[in-house]
Amino acid sequence: MAILPVGIIMNGVTGRMGTNQHLVRSIVAIRQAGGVPLPNGDFLMPDPILVGRNEQKVRSLAETYDIARWSTDLDACLANPSDIIYFDAQTTQHRAESIRAAIAAGKHIYCEKPSAATLDDAIDLARRAKAAGVRNGVVQDKLFLPGMLKLKRLVESGFFGRILSVRGEFGYWVFEGDWQPAQRPSWNYRKEEGGGIIVDMLCHWRYVLDNLFAPVRAVMCLGATHIPERVDEHGRRYAVTADDAAYATFELEGGIIAQMNSSWCVRVYRDDLFVLQVDGTHGSAVAGLRDCRIQPRVATPRPLWNPDLPNPIDFRAGWQMMPDNETFDNAFRVQWELFLRHVAGEGPFRWNLLEGAKGVQLAELGLRSWQERRWIDIPPLNG
Incomplete structure (x- = not known):
């Protein structure tokens, strides 16, 4: 040795x-x-x-x-x-x-x-x-998070049948910096310094969607600057010039539709800071950073729309927690x-760097989609 x-x-x-x-x-x-x-x-x-x-x-x-x-x-x-x-x-x-x-x-x-x-x-x-x-x-x-590894296991086993859609919610409230210090550096909110949540998060969503489900083929994205002014690390007020929220829809190969919301201006009412739901013909799953819950077709309840009565179904109770079955490291x-x-x-x-370039490509096309207010197809990259 x-x-x-x-x-x-x-x-x-x-x-x-x-x-x-x-x-x-x-x-x-x-x-x-x-x-x-x-x-x-x-x-x-x-x-x-x-x-x-x-x-x-x-x-x-x-x-x-x-x-x-x-x-x-x-x-x-x-x-x-x-x-x-x-x-x-x-x-x-x-x-x-x-x-x-x-x-x-x-x-x-x-x-x-x-x-x-x-x-x-x-x-x-x-x-x-x-x-x-x-x-x-x-x-x-994110490909190596326990929750995403469990999702990958489900995909490879055929659990979902034909995957129909993917819905992701990411984000949390980043304090403005006046009465509580911000959890993120101020450059994140300055476009001129490379900030913006579209540039940051669409790079993540590219490799998550490509590697877990299917290649991304088109994007439609709407950005927003919800908080126009923040306070930096030195207590100085500054104008926010970058987007702090992004609402994106992606078309994947094979017809899968993915919707990913990313925001630093949202208060969390979900199980984790990032939650991804996958729905298929044979079953569904909801994964966070570490946990993953599933509901197969045979265990799916039969809801009926009747707003005049309290809903009798405890929807959360009908999901089963996936076991770890292995030790997960950082x-x-x-x-x-x-x-x-x-x-x-x-x-x-x-x-590799070419895979990383695909994330940059999606971020650029997401910004262009926002600017032009339309769907944009994603061309192949040749390294």
């Missing part, structure tokens, strides 16, 4: 998602567990160097989680041949330039989504990585381990 160090340049992990999901619950957790096991008995041990523009933040983060290496000089990090992976969790507008530099330096690429601020940049990154022969991947974390960590094995030549990784 050998411990094989894997040098990883981690850029932009001082943000909430980068710190909590990618650093603490993924890389630090993998290191504490002794590394990523390989079939031959060896272990891949992540050896990260944290990179950021703010020296105080990046140094403090490294000290807090016992990371020996940190830097504010990305070029110097890219010049180190021992660091073979470049990971990017910066704000979207800074991502493409840094990834291009990392590809030119021969690094394998793993990044957050959206992979770029524009489709042209996203496709360019995919082509550059392919030409350079570097392995590459984009975070598509979704980000699972995908990190898959990518590390992929870099080591142990297994495929199909969620």
Whole structure:
């Protein structure tokens, strides 16, 4: 048995998602567990160097989680041949330039989504990585959530029969920042800084729908800016220039209709922050982040419309909770381990930069649909 160090340049992990999901619950957790096991008995041990523009933040983060290496000089990090992976969790507008530099330096690429601020940049990154022969991947974390994995199990078993429709509700109330601090950074609400829920969430819905059900073929999207003014991290009021809610309908291959509501201006009255209902001829399912409930055709009640009497049916009681049947780990960590094995030549990784570009494409077409107030077909992408 050998411990094989894997040098990883981690850029932009001082943000909430980068710190909590990618650093603490993924890389630090993998290191504490002794590394990523390989079939031959060896272990891949992540050896990260944290990179950021703010020296105080990046140094403090490294000290807090016992990371020996940190830097504010990305070029110097890219010049180190021992660091073979470049990971990017910066704000979207800074991502493409840094990834291009990392590809030119021969690094394998793993990044957050959206992979770029524009489709042209996203496709360019995919082509550059392919030409350079570097392995590459984009975070598509929701595919590895327990609730989505249970849905996938149902689809593959034929539980639904012919799938008719998919309905998703995502979001929660993000405080305006005046009387309670906002749970999301202020740049999320500035279009000029890459903000907007359409850019953020339609990238997610592309890979969820494509991978669980069928490829997305067309989109109709309506965006909205429900809260026109917010208060930033320094207590300053600012005008919201990006959309904070999106109401989208998708046509999938095979005639499946998907409706996905995404909002940072909705108070939660559902079982989870994200709930996805799938209806088919033989059964239905409702999945959250971790749980999934099912109702087969033979257990479906017979409702009758009569608003003059209290409804006698307890609709929620007629759903059965799916068992776990396996141990589920953190979704980000699972995908990190898959990518590390992929870099080591142990297994495929199909969620590459071209797949990430599909999410950027859907976001751009969603914004165009909103602007033009019409359905838009989705052309194939060639990397």
